[in-house]
Amino acid sequence: MDMPVRKRPTNPAGLEPYARPQPWGMVGDMVIADALDGDEQLWAPVAPGIWSRPLHLNVSAGYYVHLLRVKRSGILQRHRHSGSVHAWVIRGSWYYLEHDWIANEGSYVFEPPGETHTLVVPDDCQDMITLFTVHGSLMYVDPQGASTGYDDVFSRIERYRAHFEAVGLGADYVKRFMR
Numbered sequence: 045m046d047m048p049v050r051k052r053p054t055n056p057a058g059l060e061p062y063a064r065p066q067p068w069g070m071v072g073d074m075v076i077a078d079a080l081d082g083d084e085q086l087w088a089p090v091a092p093g094i095w096s097r098p099l100h101l102n103v104s105a106g107y108y109v110h111l112l113r114v115k116r117s118g119i120l121q122r123h124r125h126s127g128s129v130h131a132w133v134i135r136g137s138w139y140y141l142e143h144d145w146i147a148n149e150g151s152y153v154f155e156p157p158g159e160t161h162t163l164v165v166p167d168d169c170q171d172m173i174t175l176f177t178v179h180g181s182l183m184y185v186d187p188q189g190a191s192t193g194y195d196d197v198f199s200r201i202e203r204y205r206a207h208f209e210a211v212g213l214g215a216d217y218v219k220r221f222m223r
C-alpha cells in the first residue's frame with residue numbers, strides 16, 4: 045500500500061489561509077507521497093523489461109501522467125503523438141532516432157503534437173525512469189507510419205485495472221489515480 049502522506053506542521057506563525065469556499069464542482073486534489081520508491085506492486089508491466097506506474101489518469105481532459113521504468117536497452121517502440129508530451133528524466137537516459145540529442149537524468153523534454161519518433165534506451169543504461177505527461181494518444185507505427193496500435197488514457201486505465209486485479213489490489217484501485 046502507499047505510504048501515508050506526511051502531515052505538515054500546524055500553523056505556529058499564524059499565517060492566514062484562504063478563507064472562502066472552494067468552487068462547486070472542483071475535483072479533489074491528489075498527493076502521492078512515495079511516487080518513485082513506493083510499493084513495487086503499483087508498477088504495471090507493459091512489455092518485457094518495461095513498467096509503468098500511474099500517477100494521474102485524467103479522463104475529462106484526455107491525458108495521463110505516469111512513471112515509465114525500463115530495465116533493458118534498445119528500441120522500445122515507435123509512435124506518433126496526437127497531443128503534446130512533457131518528460132522529466134529521473135534516472136538513466138534515452139533518445140529518439142529522429143533527433144541528435146540525448147535526454148539524461150535531470151533533463152526536461154517537450155514533444156510536439158504530430159511528431160513521430162522511435163524511443164531508444166542506450167546500451168549503458170540498465171535502469172531508466174522518466175515522468176511522462178502524455179496528452180491525447182500515442183499511435184504505434186512502423187517506419188512508414190502505418191499504425192500498429194495505440195495508447196491513450198483509456199487504454200492505460202484498462203491495463204492498470206488488469207494489473208491491479210492480478211496483484212490482488214482489485215481493479216478499482218485505479219480510481220484513486222483518476223480525475
Ligand code: FE
Binds near residue numbers: 161
Ligand atoms: Fe514520444
